[in-house]
Amino acid sequence: MNSDKAATSPRRDRTNDHLKSALTKLIKEKGFHAVTVKDIVDYAAYNRSTFYAHYQDKFELAEDLLTSMLHGLEIAVGQPYVTGQKVYTEKLNVPSFNIVAYIYEHRDFFELIKYGDTLPGLLAEFPQTILKIYREQFTFETINNIPVNMDYFKRYTAYGFYGLVLNWIRQDFKESKEAFIHEVIDLTKTHMYSFKYVGK
Amino acid sequence: MNSDKAATSPRRDRTNDHLKSALTKLIKEKGFHAVTVKDIVDYAAYNRSTFYAHYQDKFELAEDLLTSMLHGLEIAVGQPYVTGQKVYTEKLNVPSFNIVAYIYEHRDFFELIKYGDTLPGLLAEFPQTILKIYREQFTFETINNIPVNMDYFKRYTAYGFYGLVLNWIRQDFKESKEAFIHEVIDLTKTHMYSFKYVGK
DNA sequence: AGCGAATTGTCTACGGGATAGACACTCCGC
DNA sequence: GCGGAGTGTCTATCCCGTAGACAATTCGCT
Numbered sequence: 251m252n253s254d255k256a257a258t259s260p261r262r263d264r265t266n267d268h269l270k271s272a273l274t275k276l277i278k279e280k281g282f283h284a285v286t287v288k289d290i291v292d293y294a295a296y297n298r299s300t301f302y303a304h305y306q307d308k309f310e311l312a313e314d315l316l317t318s319m320l321h322g323l324e325i326a327v328g329q330p331y332v333t334g335q336k337v338y339t340e341k342l343n344v345p346s347f348n349i350v351a352y353i354y355e356h357r358d359f360f361e362l363i364k365y366g367d368t369l370p371g372l373l374a375e376f377p378q379t380i381l382k383i384y385r386e387q388f389t390f391e392t393i394n395n396i397p398v399n400m401d402y403f404k405r406y407t408a409y410g411f412y413g414l415v416l417n418w419i420r421q422d423f424k425e426s427k428e429a430f431i432h433e434v435i436d437l438t439k440t441h442m443y444s445f446k447y448v449g450k
Numbered sequence: 451m452n453s454d455k456a457a458t459s460p461r462r463d464r465t466n467d468h469l470k471s472a473l474t475k476l477i478k479e480k481g482f483h484a485v486t487v488k489d490i491v492d493y494a495a496y497n498r499s500t501f502y503a504h505y506q507d508k509f510e511l512a513e514d515l516l517t518s519m520l521h522g523l524e525i526a527v528g529q530p531y532v533t534g535q536k537v538y539t540e541k542l543n544v545p546s547f548n549i550v551a552y553i554y555e556h557r558d559f560f561e562l563i564k565y566g567d568t569l570p571g572l573l574a575e576f577p578q579t580i581l582k583i584y585r586e587q588f589t590f591e592t593i594n595n596i597p598v599n600m601d602y603f604k605r606y607t608a609y610g611f612y613g614l615v616l617n618w619i620r621q622d623f624k625e626s627k628e629a630f631i632h633e634v635i636d637l638t639k640t641h642m643y644s645f646k647y648v649g650k
Numbered sequence: 651a652g653c654g655a656a657t658t659g660t661c662t663a664c665g666g667g668a669t670a671g672a673c674a675c676t677c678c679g680c
Numbered sequence: 681g682c683g684g685a686g687t688g689t690c691t692a693t694c695c696c697g698t699a700g701a702c703a704a705t706t707c708g709c710t
Contacts, residue, residue, distance in 0.1 A: 261668065261696060264495040268468075286657065295464040297698050302659065461667065461697065486686060497669050502688065 266304055268294045270315040273308070274359055274369075281367030282312070309370070316371050319359050320379040324450075326352040327383050331447035336391075338444045342435045344428050349383075353415060354427045360419055380415075381408040391444045407442070466504055468494045470515040473508070474559055474569075481567030482512070509570070516571050519559050520579040526552040527583050531647035536591075538644045542635045544628050549583075553615060554627045560619055580615075581608040591644045607642070 272294035276285045287308055291298050305311045330346045331337060337346070353360050362368045363376065384390075384404040392398055411434065418430050425433070472494035476485045487508055491498050505511045530546045531537060537546070553560050562568045563576065584590075584604040592598055611634065618630050625633070 259669095259695080260495055260497075265696080267495070287659090288657065295460055295467070297460075298658090299661090299699080300697050303696075307659085459666080459698095465667080487688090488686060498687090499670080499690090500668055503667075507688085 262304070265296065265300065266314065269296070269301065269304065269311055270318070271358075273311055273315060274362065277362060277368055278365060281365070282369060283367055312369055313371070315359075316369055316375060319356060320375060322356070323349065323352055323379055324383055324387075328387050328447050328450055333447055333449055336444050336446050339435070339439045339442045342438065344431050347431045347435065350415075350427060350431050350434065353419075354423065357419070357423060363416065364420055377409060377412040380412050381405060384408040387447060387449065389446045389448055390442055393441060393443045395443070407438075410437070462504070465496065465500065466514065469496070469501065469504065469511055470518070471558075473511055473515060474562065477562060477568055478565060481565070482569060483567055512569055513571070515559075516569055516575060519556060520575060522556070523549065523552055523579060524583055524587075525650070528587055528647050528650060533647055533649055536644050536646050539635070539639045539642045542638065544631050547631045547635065550615075550627060550631050550634065553619075554623065557619070557623060563616065564620055577609060577612040580612050581605060584608040587647060587649060589646045589648055590642055593641060593643045595643070607638075610637070 269290060272290045273285065276289050276293060280289075285308060287301055288298060290308065290311070291301050301311075305314070327349045330348055360376075362372055381404065384407065385401075388404075390400070390403060390407070392403070414430075414434060414437070418425060469490060472490045473485065476489050476493060480489075485508060487501055488498060490508065490511070491501050501511075505514070527549045530548055560576075562572055581604065584607065585601075588604075590600070590603060590607070592603070614630075614634060614637070618625060
């Protein structure tokens with residue numbers, strides 16, 4: 251059973267990462283459709299054969315880039331919280347809000363939303379992933395327990411947050427990470443009393 | 451004679467580049483003295499053995515990083531000019547000033563000057579390299595051919611330029627690259643009539 | 651439309667670089 | 681003076697990246 255060629259290894263992962271970085275950079279330079287496989291391997295300093303040993307074409311690479319980053323976002327979100335423990339928005343602070351930290355740390359990638367001819371699927375799947383996180387990983391409590399359709403509430407707050415993030419990125423992170431988080435926290439407090447992290 | 455192990459190859463160069471990037475990033479995070487070889491290989495996703503196959507220790511890596519970047523600066527400077535052709539400062543424009551473009555493109559590296567515990571030798575050798583470029587690659591003509599000790603003139607203008615660059619970097623490139631170049635050009639015009647690029 | 655250049659996708663054989671692991675040693679915090 | 685972490689060196693193994701060829705397709709240009 252160990253005769254299978256390993257689908258993953260430190261070396262393969264590393265090479266994949268470098269190819270992804272190259273694609274990110276090149277999309278910004280010339281737009282996704284204009285990027286060729288040759289561009290990618292030239293920039294990342296690999297052989298063209300190597301590329302095809304990892305991906306079928308640039309679309310598969312693009313898909314891997316997108317899903318890996320959005321998956322990373324899903325994983326990173328819950329880290330500050332204890333499962334099942336209620337968090338009062340009144341006491342929210344910067345360190346407990348590392349979904350923003352993740353986006354900021356990977357701003358090289360998320361900046362791609364600013365570009366017209368950009369990573370396929372990014373504009374659609376980025377907000378959907380935020381919604382997915384709200385749906386699967388959290389439960390919310392409205393202020394004074396005002397009854398509400400929770401599915402709508404999650405959609406509303408998720409896309410509201412997305413809108414703020416989009417603006418933050420489009421303004422080249424002019425606002426500091428901390429200042430931005432405070433903005434988000436302030437807005438959260440206006441309609442949310444507490445939330446729980448319910449699992450990855 | 452070809453039995454020598456190649457000191458350079460695309461693969462080796464690429465690995466070296468990644469180790470250099472890792473060191474750059476880690477210096478910003480924890481300061482040069484606190485960076486360990488283990489930190490570097492962990493961050494760059496290499497094996498520790500690989501590091502020692504490329505460098506003796508982190509100091510040799512640091513030296514390679516420094517010299518390669520400053521050498522790149524030397525090479526990049528002359529590119530816009532034709533050897534021996536006189537350039538009138540009155541007609542200087544942005545595209546002819548790509549020493550600044552080089553620094554900006556590699557701002558990840560040059561930002562290191564902002565850090566206290568930073569790359570050894572950087573603070574000393576960066577301005578020296580600028581002076582070296584002025585000395586070896588250019589000849590200058592003062593306005594109205596006012597006589598001057600040319601060695602002093604080069605030192606004066608080189609360090610003047612260095613001062614401006616330092617400030618630009620320390621202010622996080624707040625000024626746009628183009629705006630900054632215009633500043634430099636304006637100042638150049640105050641005391642320089644023309645210059646020649648005399649060789650690589 | 652039609653030519654030549656560039657890119658693509660696939661394949662092969664080769665070898666060099668990356669790997670894991672062990673070892674003795676130094677250094678430092680507790 | 682103990683334990684943990686990092687260092688520098690060394691092995692043996694082998695996987696991944698390499699160069700190169702190939703036909704097919706697309707692109708840029710007139």
